[in-house]
Amino acid sequence: MPLRDWLQLSLTEGIGPILTRRLIDAAGGAQAAGAADVTLLNNVEGIGVAKSRKIASALRAAGAEVDRELDRAAAQKVTILCPDDETFPPLLRSIPDPPTVLYMRGSIEPRDLNAVAIVGSRRCSMYGREQAERFGALLAGAGFTVVSGGARGVDSSAHRGAMAPEQGRTIAVIGSGLDVIYPPENASLFAQIAERGAVLSEFAFGTPPNKENFPRRNRVVSGISRGVLVVEADERSGALITARQAADDHNRPVFAMPGRVDNPLSTGPHQLIRDGAVLTARLEDILDALGPVPQHATEPMLFDPNVEPAPPMRPVPLPAFENVSERQKTLLERLGPDPMNVDTLVELTDLPPHVVLQEMTFLTLKGHIRRIDGQSWSRRA
Helix, strand or coil, X not given: CHHHHHHHHHHCCCCCHHHHHHHHHHHCCHHHHHCCCHHHHHCCCCCHHHHHHHHHHHHHHHHHHHHHHHHHHHHCCCEEECCCCCCCCHHHHCCCXXXXXXXXXXXXXHHHHCEEEEECCCCCCHHHHXXXXXXXXXXXXXXXXXXXXCCCCHHHHHHHHHCCCCCCCEEEECCCCCCCCCCHHHHHHHHHHHHCEEEEECCCCCCCCCCCHHHHHHHHHHHCCCCEEECCCCXXXXXXXXXXXXXXXXXXXXXXXXXXCCCHHHHHHHHHHHCCCEECCCHHHHHHHHCCCCCCCCCCCCCCCCCCCCCCCCCCCCXXXXXXXXXXXXXXXXXXXXXXXXXXXXXXXXXCHHHHHHHHHHHHHHCCEEEEECCEEEECC
């Protein structure tokens, strides 16, 4: 059972995600890595002679803990994912140091492939809360899953905003074990998120929210997302760590929301904008920069973390209707050169509002239509 092998490695003290990957590569697989002896460990970069005996002992101890951890997961209705699972987030597999396992309360769906992270300060202003909630709702309404870290302030507001649309989804990545609620006042919020998405952690049950856990948490927030929006952050905020990881390590676009020049919480976003982040004031700023995204998890991924993001696709001459689904074709046939809003399209097509919003987002990204304002579009000439 591959999960047991990955879980053993995850529970082994002294090796993190990077050393785990090196060990798996050296051993030829997760099962062989779990049975690694001192000789093999000696040859793994970053372990060597000094650590090999200690890690060999830790591997045996972790092997004895696997059944107990699986029993805890079953008792708490938690699913543990490993990279061999089909539902393991595909974008997360592509980062240099993906988590060895993911503990999940809730579910991952194919549409979560199109996710955008919203991050910012725990001690944000009212403006920061409002904008995090606003963009959470806008992105969720446009068919994106909103990812954040479940913390106070911007994170919590983004999660709540994402659940405002009827079909909105959100994912919280936390820096403790799933049985350790932090912050404690977010217990009910996490329960709601699990119903409308997932609460994820790479940390074993019982792990407290130690300070060193949060940079690791932040890389998962970035790695699972197609882009990262920073709302408010001072110069030392963890949100800036997430943004730097997104840009430097994961080749994801970074978006930053400008704020008052006399507000210290504007310092981080303004630095990011100066360094090349996309100044973001509207949903369209994010959509234009993301470019084309897959509509379904089974489609070839149009996003490669190892290359520059693709430019927006050029408009396809109409009425060719190339590379569109039947629902999108129906919407295109109803649109003309004059703006039409979502309510009119719902009436003309009998499609639910959330489906219309999602399909219109995809048609905008494909270049077939142009957005006039938040919920109005026209067909390109």
